[in-house]
Amino acid sequence: MIYFDQAASSFPKPVEVGEAMVYALNEIGANPGRGGHELARKASGIIQDTRERAARIFGCSDPKKAIFSPNATAALNQALKGLSWEDGDHIIATTFEHNSIRRPLENLKQTYGVDISYITWDESDEIFIERMNKTMNSKTRLIVTTHASNVTGSLLPLEETTKLASKYDVLTLVDASQTAGHMRLHMKQMGIDMMAFPGHKGLMGPQGTGMLLIEGDIELQPIFQGGTGNFSEEPNQPDQMPDKLESGTLNTPGIAGLNAALKAFEERQNENVPRETILTETLLNGLEKIEGVTCYGPSKYAHKMPIVAFNILDIPSQEIAMILDSHYKIAVRPGLHCSPLTHETLNTTEQGVVRASLSIYNTEEEVVAFIKAIEEIASSYNLI
Known part of the structure; x- marks a missing residue:
């Protein structure tokens, strides 16, 4: 099996991950x-x-x-709610948000009457920040943004966003689901107030793990209450x-x-050019040469995550993924990837994309x- 679904969950894991879990x-x-x-x-x-290592x-x-x-x-829900x-x-988000942000935001809108603005990013950092600046108002309290699209791998201008938020004294919440483990992130240096990430994607840890990191004096109320092992005499x-x-x-074994x-x-975090970045450039370069293939997102020369989104003609993405799985033993992810606003921006809502x-x-x-597999599939459809 060729596993090209790392943005959903990494596989295989470093050997030491499983060893630590079994020991715990x-x-x-x-x-x-x-x-x-x-x-x-x-x-x-x-x-x-683990807590100290993640913070460091x-x-x-x-x-x-x-x-x-x-x-x-769960981490994003805790931060937002x-x-x-x-x-x-007023909350500002982007059209690249995963449903793990969009749905809690819509819940806040319905529950509290919060106003939500979704800013479009179309490969221009300058235009994006200008749009965000124009959307700011006296009621804006939070900018919540994905760091990179889980559909196209596009990196949004995070540090420019946090600088704008600081100018207006607005909090920032960053979804680092696609970037944690692929690139260096430093909350204090980058001006990030809150950041959420999973363990099982770029970090190549186990499923069922994630973290919310909070920088500075931000008051959050728990969305769950219960036993903590400490202060047991307190009713609250x-x-x-x-x-x-x-x-x-x-989850002690998972956290181990x-x-x-x-x-x-x-x-490995200080590598000059991550290996997967080079492979992604090769993949994108090869796909762009195939007749009938349309690629979405940044060019192969742009700084992006190791994600390539594409379609073949007008064939449903699920059909292409099924052929890759059943005939070529290649695992990919088709469809809308829990990010419908992204597909509205790409005009791929009906077809989805192969990721x-x-x-x-x-x-x-x-x-x-x-x-080679995509060349064969595209060739067969081009002949029809």
Whole structure:
């Protein structure tokens, strides 16, 4: 199997990720923060080490504000719904948002009467920032943006966005689902107030893990309440972080795997040109030469994530993906990718797109085989 669906979930994982998970499951097994015995202390040590490592890597000043969650979606919901909202408050987002942002925003709109503006980005950072600047008003309280499109791999101008937000004293929330693990991110240096990421995509950690990192004095109310292992005599949720936003037993084996993935990322994060970037350029260059193939998003020379979105003629993307899977043993992702506003922008709502996404474990031989498969498929449709 050629696995080109890394933007959905990475595969394979670094060997040390699975080893760390098995060790935590088979050798520790205890509940972190729920006891003073040796195994509980070891479990707590895994949690604390991972919290500190994530804060260090991503430039979060206070490790206590590095909050664990089951995934990026849960982290984004905590950030968005944990802020206090009033009728008429204004939020700015983009047309590239995944449903993990769009749906909570629409919920805030229906629940509190919050006004939402979705800004279009069409390959021009300058025009995008100008549009955002014109959309700002006295009621704007938050800019929430994906860092990179999960459909096309396009990188949005994050640092220009945070500078604009700072100018107007507006908070920023960044969805780093497609960039964490692929590039260096430092919240304090980049002016990011809150950032969410999953463990299982670019970081190549396990599914069922994610984090919300908070920089500075931002007051969030928990969207869940329950046991925290501390302050058990209190009827109300503790105010202390991280307990305030972490109720219930944490996924210790998953977090152990995430810690191993973060260690691996620390070792490779300063690479000049990531290997998957070179492979993506080769893939895009090959697809653009095939008659009947339309590629979407930035050119092969633009700085982007290792994602290539394309279609063949007017053939449904699901049909192409099915052929690749059944005949060529190649895994890709077709359809709307939980990002309908992106497809409205690309005019691909009816057809969707075929998305091929790569990681450091993919090879040039796989890229060559993929291009050949698309050539054969396109040729067969061109003859009809």
